[in-house]
Amino acid sequence: MDLALAEARRAVEQGEVPIGAVVVIDGEVVSARHNERESTADPTAHAEILALRDAAAALGTSRLDGAVLVSTLEPCPMCAGAAVMARVARVVFAAEDPKAGACGTLYNLGADPRLNHNFEVAAGVGRDESAALLKDFFAARR
Amino acid sequence: MDLALAEARRAVEQGEVPIGAVVVIDGEVVSARHNERESTADPTAHAEILALRDAAAALGTSRLDGAVLVSTLEPCPMCAGAAVMARVARVVFAAEDPKAGACGTLYNLGADPRLNHNFEVAAGVGRDESAALLKDFFAARR
Numbered sequence: 608m609d610l611a612l613a614e615a616r617r618a619v620e621q622g623e624v625p626i627g628a629v630v631v632i633d634g635e636v637v638s639a640r641h642n643e644r645e646s647t648a649d650p651t652a653h654a655e656i657l658a659l660r661d662a663a664a665a666l667g668t669s670r671l672d673g674a675v676l677v678s679t680l681e682p683c684p685m686c687a688g689a690a691v692m693a694r695v696a697r698v699v700f701a702a703e704d705p706k707a708g709a710c711g712t713l714y715n716l717g718a719d720p721r722l723n724h725n726f727e728v729a730a731g732v733g734r735d736e737s738a739a740l741l742k743d744f745f746a747a748r749r
Numbered sequence: 750m751d752l753a754l755a756e757a758r759r760a761v762e763q764g765e766v767p768i769g770a771v772v773v774i775d776g777e778v779v780s781a782r783h784n785e786r787e788s789t790a791d792p793t794a795h796a797e798i799l800a801l802r803d804a805a806a807a808l809g810t811s812r813l814d815g816a817v818l819v820s821t822l823e824p825c826p827m828c829a830g831a832a833v834m835a836r837v838a839r840v841v842f843a844a845e846d847p848k849a850g851a852c853g854t855l856y857n858l859g860a861d862p863r864l865n866h867n868f869e870v871a872a873g874v875g876r877d878e879s880a881a882l883l884k885d886f887f888a889a890r891r
Contacts, residue, residue, distance in 0.1 A: 649802055650811040650835035651793070660791055669792040684858055685834055688827030688851070693792035706865060709830070713863055714856070716826055721855055723848060 608677055608701060608733040614641040614654065615679045615740050621646060625740040628654035628678040630662035630695075632671065638662040654678060655686035659693045670694050679737040681708035681730070687716040694724045701733035702741070750819055750843060750875040756783040756796065757821045757882050763788060767882040770796035770820040772804035772837075774813065780804040796820060797828035801835045812836050821879040823850035823872070829858040836866045843875035844883070 614627025618641035626642045638661035643652040655678050663669050674695040676682075681700045682690060687709035690698055698710050698717060709716050710728045717726040756769025760783035768784045780803035785794040797820050805811050816837040818824075823842045824832060829851035832840055840852050840859060851858050852870045859868040 644811055648805055648809055648811045650805050650813070651798055651802055651831050652811075653834075656793055660793055663790055663792050667790055669786055669790045669794075671792070683830055683834070684826050684851070684856075684864075685830030686827075688825055688830050689793050692795075692825070692827055706863070709826070713861070714826075719855070721848070722826075 610636060610639050611677045611679050612733055612736055614639050615737065618642050619744055625744050626654045626680045628658040628676065630658045631675040631677060632673055637665050651685065653686050655682050656689050659689050663693065675699060679733065680704050681710050681712055683707040684709040684714060690726060691716055691722050691724050695726050697727040699729045699732065701737035703730065752778060752781050753819045753821045754875055754878055756781050757879065760784050761886055767886050768796045768822045770800040770818065772800045773817040773819060774815055779807050795828050797824050798831050801831050805835065817841060821875065822846050823852050823854055825849040826851040826856060832868060833858055833864050833866050837868050839869040841871045841874065843879035845872065
């Protein structure tokens with residue numbers, strides 16, 4: 608989570624919403640990205656999507672068996688859906704997202720037995736720092 | 750939908766699951782893509798994600814106001830979530846997806862008032878052809 612939070616801080620420097628994500632497999636960090644929606648004008652450029660794509664590219668496979676997706680904010684439906692597609696084993700996030708959270712708040716995609724893959728969810732590590740980064744970012748924008 | 754179905758047929762030639770998607774804005778086709786998960790090893794390379802990204806790149810904005818996302822299969826949570834992120838006005842799909850459909854079957858993300866954007870959904874145009882393409886593809890693989 609420290610690495611994901613570092614990515615989130617890097618996002619702020621670039622005028623991006625401070626959200627960072629990391630993919631860990633067998634205890635090794637395979638990818639680390641932050642939100643790039645503003646700079647790329649790509650509606651799918653959330654930190655989690657970018658980190659999952661990087662990890663798949665690094666491993667040469669779309670199935671990230673055993674992977675842990677670590678994010679500073681609870682993944683939205685798009686990103687939680689991507690975690691299902693990538694077949695990650697676990698999602699760890701820092702702060703809950705009351706507006707779009709899809710790993711327990713509004714939806715819980717990783718626990719839906721109708722989907723073809725499920726994953727574990729753990730929340731809370733780094734919550735205060737992640738929430739403070741987001742709060743400061745949006746306060747400064749107003 | 751004819752263009753999306755043509756993309757789906759192109760996918761078959763490349764050994765990809767036959768799903769095509771098109772983004773239309775103001776009556777003009779802005780992007781047309783098919784599933785590329787196999788060839789790219791990218792877990793997010795669904796036709797809809799690729800078409801939305803292409804459309805945003807073509808327009809230079811992540812907000813595809815007024816856009817119609819046309820897909821030969823009902824978008825999954827990842828793709829329907831991307832349609833929310835891209836703020837499309839409407840999703841049109843051919844065949845329902847009982848295993849992952851997130852535009853009315855398992856979920857209905859575009860109609861969830863808790864999310865920060867909603868979109869209309871229309872289904873059924875081209876259903877038989879889309880379903881036949883998918884059925885034939887998976888039958889040939891067995």
